[in-house]
Amino acid sequence: MPQSQTENRKFVLAERPQGEPNDNTLRLETAPVPTPGKGQMLLRNEFLSLDPYMRGRMSDAPSYAAPVEIGDVMVGGTVAQVVSSDVPGFEADDWVVAFGGWQDYALSDGTGVINMGKSPENPSWALGVLGMPGLTAWAGLTQIGQPKEGETLVVAGASGPVGATVGQIGKILGLRVVGIAGGSEKCAHVVDTLGFDACIDYKADGFPEALKNAVPDGIDIYYENVGGAVFDAVMPLLNTSARIPVCGLISQYNATSLPDGPDRLNLLLGTILKKRMTVRGFIVFDDFGHLYPEFAKQVGGWVADGRIRYREEVISGLEQAPAAFVGLLRGEAFGKRVVKLSD
Numbered sequence: 001m002p003q004s005q006t007e008n009r010k011f012v013l014a015e016r017p018q019g020e021p022n023d024n025t026l027r028l029e030t031a032p033v034p035t036p037g038k039g040q041m042l043l044r045n046e047f048l049s050l051d052p053y054m055r056g057r058m059s060d061a062p063s064y065a066a067p068v069e070i071g072d073v074m075v076g077g078t079v080a081q082v083v084s085s086d087v088p089g090f091e092a093d094d095w096v097v098a099f100g101g102w103q104d105y106a107l108s109d110g111t112g113v114i115n116m117g118k119s120p121e122n123p124s125w126a127l128g129v130l131g132m133p134g135l136t137a138w139a140g141l142t143q144i145g146q147p148k149e150g151e152t153l154v155v156a157g158a159s160g161p162v163g164a165t166v167g168q169i170g171k172i173l174g175l176r177v178v179g180i181a182g183g184s185e186k187c188a189h190v191v192d193t194l195g196f197d198a199c200i201d202y203k204a205d206g207f208p209e210a211l212k213n214a215v216p217d218g219i220d221i222y223y224e225n226v227g228g229a230v231f232d233a234v235m236p237l238l239n240t241s242a243r244i245p246v247c248g249l250i251s252q253y254n255a256t257s258l259p260d261g262p263d264r265l266n267l268l269l270g271t272i273l274k275k276r277m278t279v280r281g282f283i284v285f286d287d288f289g290h291l292y293p294e295f296a297k298q299v300g301g302w303v304a305d306g307r308i309r310y311r312e313e314v315i316s317g318l319e320q321a322p323a324a325f326v327g328l329l330r331g332e333a334f335g336k337r338v339v340k341l342s343d
Contacts, residue, residue: 003044003104003342008033009318010103013068017058020254020329025058026074026102026322033105040107041085045100048318048339049077049127050325055253064283074102077132079116079123093118097126102321104341128161128336129303129310130296132284137165138295139288140245144280145221149174152215154234157225158199159186159311161336162247166223167196168308169299175221178214180230182331189334193309202226208233218242227251228259235268238275246281253329311335 003009007030014027036042057075060067068075078100082090087110090096097114100106116123128134140162141147153170157163158179167190170177179190179199187199198214200207211233218239224231228251238244272279282288302308313335315324321339328337 003318004033006033007031008103008105010073010101011318011321012071012073013058015070016060017254021055021058021322021326023322028319034107036084036086036107039086040109041087041090042083043078043080043096043098043100043106043108044083044342045078045080045098045104045106046095046340046342047079047124047127047314048100048102048321048341049132050315050321050328050333050337050339051077051132052248052250052253052329054325055329064286075099076101077127078106079126080106090115095120095123097131102318104318124312124314124338124340125303125310127338128312129165129308130300133161133336134165134299135288135292135295136247136284137162138169138299139284139291140223140247140282141166141169141221143288143291144245144278144282145223145243147173147175147221150176151220152176152178152217152239153221153223154178154180154211154215154219154237155196155223155225156180156230156234157248157250158190158194158196159334160225161310163223163225164190164194164311164335165299165308168194169302170221171195171197172302172307176217178211180211180226186334189311193311202230202233212237221245223247225250235271238271238277240275240277242275242277244277244279246279250329250331313337315339317341 009030011026017025056063057068078098080096080098082092082094085091095116153175155163155167159181167177177196179196180202181187182203187201190196190199200211219237220239222234222244224246225248227249318341
């Protein structure tokens with residue numbers, strides 16, 4: 001079903017998933033396009049961002065943000081065009097970055113909306129390298145990682161929108177950068193296109209030993225996106241005073257119980273203590289949103305001059321979003337995954 005000028009397609013949360021989301025998790029509904037009131041604008045979503053955090057919003061377990069309620073539109077960042085506006089600073093045909101959710105149209109009073117003007121170059125990139133994932137990469141590395149020239153940085157999820165940007169920034173700042181990714185094609189992209197010094201395939205036999213051989217001087221900064229077996233291989237290689245920005249744990253998002261095996265919490269805590277490591281989780285806009293102008297200037301410049309390269313995977317059609325999201329959680333995405341809503 002193509003995007004319409006009279007109907008609003010929207011995916012609502014139908015039930016809370018147990019484990020991986022399935023065909024019953026989200027329900028596609030249609031309704032008339034909403035009518036903006038005084039002080040509001042009507043946005044037509046052009047691109048929808050797919051991000052791992054969305055799995056957490058499907059759950060009602062305690063978290064840093066309120067869950068999506070059953071029957072509500074699934075949340076998500078969007079790039080949209082203004083259809084009509086009664087909001088100062090916005091007018092028809094402006095391109096904006098908003099939080100319009102999994103739907104064709106959304107109403108907004110302008111709170112949190114960024115105006116990109118009438119003709120931005122690569123507007124969907126505002127959902128990736130020049131948006132939340134890019135800020136996450138830059139802030140996690142520079143503010144928590146505290147990189148020093150000559151150190152070794154290891155990046156999990158290295159071919160994804162955050163990991164790819166982390167590693168390229170690391171190279172700009174003079175670090176030795178080793179990526180971890182799933183599959184030979186992704187690893188080749190990470191080294192040959194993104195310029196990492198090495199990339200280790202976590203799906204291949206002998207992964208822990210291959211990672212050890214790639215970091216002869218140990219690991220000074222580990223940018224965590226994955227968790228699970230990847231972190232198990234990383235932990236023995238961490239140096240004294242290592243810094244670990246914890247951005248995500250995608251390997252655990254569909255888990256319904258703790259993993260089998262011995263309790264390794266005391267081993268982890270003992271390692272943190274003995275090696276005097278810094279481990280810090282962060283929510284990017286809560287913790288570092290005030291740095292967005294600095295990020296935009298610096299990283300925008302690196303993108304413009306080609307020092308940061310960006311890969312985007314565009315999925316056509318809102319109806320494809322649920323399957324594309326499940327694939328993202330399975331590690332099937334290659335680059336930043338967005339859904340194009342308009343024809």
